Amino acid sequence: MIANPMITIIIPVYNAEMTIVRCLDSVLKQEYTDFEVLIIDDGSTDNSGSICDSYEKKDSRVRVIHQENSGVSASRNLALKLAKGTYIQFLDSDDWITPNAMRLLSSAILANKCDMVICDFYRVSGKRVSQKGNIDEEGLLTTEEFAAYMLENPADFYYGVLWNKLYRKELIETYQLKMDPTISWCEDFMFNLEYLRHTKTLYALPIPLYYYVNTKGSLVNQGMSITQTIKMKLMVFEYYNNFYKHILTEKDYEKNQLRVYRFLIDAANDGTVLPSILSGTKKLGEERNFVSKETLIGQGPLKDCYRSKKLLDYYLEPIAQKNNLTTQEIWLLFCLFDSHHGTTRKELADFTGISPSTLSSLLQRLTHRGLIKVETKHSTRKFVVVFQETADSILLDFSTISSAYRQTVLEGFSREEADQYIQLNQKVQKNIERLF
Numbered sequence: 001m002i003a004n005p006m007i008t009i010i011i012p013v014y015n016a017e018m019t020i021v022r023c024l025d026s027v028l029k030q031e032y033t034d035f036e037v038l039i040i041d042d043g044s045t046d047n048s049g050s051i052c053d054s055y056e057k058k059d060s061r062v063r064v065i066h067q068e069n070s071g072v073s074a075s076r077n078l079a080l081k082l083a084k085g086t087y088i089q090f091l092d093s094d095d096w097i098t099p100n101a102m103r104l105l106s107s108a109i110l111a112n113k114c115d116m117v118i119c120d121f122y123r124v125s126g127k128r129v130s131q132k133g134n135i136d137e138e139g140l141l142t143t144e145e146f147a148a149y150m151l152e153n154p155a156d157f158y159y160g161v162l163w164n165k166l167y168r169k170e171l172i173e174t175y176q177l178k179m180d181p182t183i184s185w186c187e188d189f190m191f192n193l194e195y196l197r198h199t200k201t202l203y204a205l206p207i208p209l210y211y212y213v214n215t216k217g218s219l220v221n222q223g224m225s226i227t228q229t230i231k232m233k234l235m236v237f238e239y240y241n242n243f244y245k246h247i248l249t250e251k252d253y254e255k256n257q258l259r260v261y262r263f264l265i266d267a268a269n270d271g272t273v274l275p276s277i278l279s280g281t282k283k284l285g286e287e288r289n290f291v292s293k294e295t296l297i298g299q300g301p302l303k304d305c306y307r308s309k310k311l312l313d314y315y316l317e318p319i320a321q322k323n324n325l326t327t328q329e330i331w332l333l334f335c336l337f338d339s340h341h342g343t344t345r346k347e348l349a350d351f352t353g354i355s356p357s358t359l360s361s362l363l364q365r366l367t368h369r370g371l372i373k374v375e376t377k378h379s380t381r382k383f384v385v386v387f388q389e390t391a392d393s394i395l396l397d398f399s400t401i402s403s404a405y406r407q408t409v410l411e412g413f414s415r416e417e418a419d420q421y422i423q424l425n426q427k428v429q430k431n432i433e434r435l436f
Contacts, residue, residue: 002061007035007102008085008169012075016093017047019213024055024062026096026211032103035089037062038079043069048093073179073187076162080172088169090162094213098288101209104318105166108203112140115199117166118158120321121210128281129211131321134158135204138322138393146202147247151259157212160189164210171198186236193243206322208287289313289327311408315401323394328354332362333371336385337398344382 009027013020027037039056041049041064049066056062065078076090087109091097101119108117120133134156135141135149150159158164171177175198179187196202244260245253253260295306312334313327320330335352349356363385366372371391376383387395410418 002034002036003084005034005036005061005085006106007032007087007089007166008079008083009035009037009089009091009102010076010079010083011037011039011091011093012042012072012079013039013044013048013052013093014042014069014072014075015044015046015048017044017051019094020048020051023091023093023096024052026099027091028055028059028061029099030097030102031100032106033061034106035061035102036084038083039064040075040079041066042072042075043067071181073181073183077178077181080169080178083169086169088167088172090165092163092212095163096211098209098211100314100318104205104207104209108205109166109168112201112203114140114201114203115168115171116195116202117205118202119164119205119210120208121158121164121212122208122287123157124211124213124284125281127284129284129287130281131208131287132158133206133208136206136324138204138206141202141204143196143199143202144247146196146204147244151244151256160186160192161212162188162191163212165192167195171195174198183236189240190236193240197243197246207318208321289317311405312401315404319394319397319401328358329362329366332359333366333391333394334398336372337387337395 011023011027016023024037024039027035037055037059039052039062041052043066049064052062052064056064063082065082067075067078080088087106089102089105105117105119108114118135120131122129123132134153135158141149153159172195175194177191177194177198179191181187183190241260244256248256289310291310292306295303296310313331316330316334317327319325320327323330325333332352332354335348339348339351343351345356345359349359352359354362363372363374367374369390370388371394373386373388374383375386410421413421
């Protein structure tokens with residue numbers, strides 16, 4: 001058991017024997033390791049409890065609490081009381097997270113000293129998956145700026161749910177925030193609204209880090225009458241309305257009142273904060289960079305090259321996602337970043353493994369995006385790529401992943417072993433250089 005973990009991950013579990021293994025495996029295989037997992041078994045009648053107990057026995061970061069069935073809100077409230085982490089992350093037992101989720105979330109909240117991080121997510125429907133997110137630009141936002149974004153899609157999953165966010169526990173404790181066990185619709189959204197009233201800054205991370213499986217039911221499926229449904233929706237709207245009265249000045253509230261009331265329209269056709277319609281879907285398993293597990297553990301020069309390339313791709317992928325760049329575009333930018341001298345197009349095509357025609361097209365696209373400027377030296381046929389100010393955040397990320405790449409390669413090495421590895425690598429480099 002970790003005494004003072006940075007993050008507490010809260011997972012309520014009720015009859016989730018078919019999905020809980022996938023969920024827990026995704027957590028325990030995270031790159032980031034400074035966390036505890038707090039599982040609340042809410043009176044499961046299947047094998048969920050024993051499965052969770054088995055994880056507790058094999059990993060000291062896992063704690064399991066068994067209780068009589070009390071509902072998901074009561075489970076989360078209990079977990080919040082027991083949580084030891086500085087930050088809180090929620091997961092649903094039928095969902096899972098990407099391997100870099102906690103690393104990216106924790107880096108964002110620590111680097112920006114903000115009160116919440118919100119990220120994109122994957123919506124899974126059967127064997128199809130689509131990316132969902134409402135704030136396209138990465139960056140720090142005031143609560144007022146975040147609230148303005150929320151007005152655009154007031155009844156959207158992105159804002160309403162708990163699981164695509166990282167919270168500061170200190171705020172939750174200071175203002176005694178908790179879920180309302182008496183309601184069964186939008187209880188997470190109401191918690192978010194209360195939390196937001198006490199925030200100063202939030203960070204939008206437009207990278208999908210969570211897999212949401214669309215299996216939750218509506219109020220109708222919960223057996224609620226029309227009268228009960230309307231009453232509950234009006235109560236949630238009152239929370240939402242009061243939030244904007246608190247955040248906005250009286251003048252700004254009057255100006256945006258019609259937009260605030262739009263929440264009632266958007267939430268009218270279902271019993272939950274609305275997910276977006278699946279668009280741009282991909283087959284599940286093809287949404288992220290593919291890796292051949294067998295090749296990863298193979299031996300030989302081709303396997304060595306494959307492992308190194310895949311490790312770089314792994315770190316480059318989130319940078320491409322949040323900047324709306326293709327795999328080839330981000331790879332080319334990284335190659336240009338790593339090359340500090342002029343080169344010919346032929347040399348660059350050879351170095352990047354991209355055909356000359358495709359290379360020209362990529363350079364044009366990156367130039368039109370305002371990320372680079374190509375300066376050609378006609379006398380030598382060489383050209384120099386100058387990064388523009390719009391690429392500053394990408395370059396900063398490149399510097400970070402260079403360090404992360406090295407750290408991953410040398411993980412578990414002693415200082416002496418690391419020095420020996422570097423020296424041997426330099427000898428290998430010189431041996432290869434002599435051949436050419």
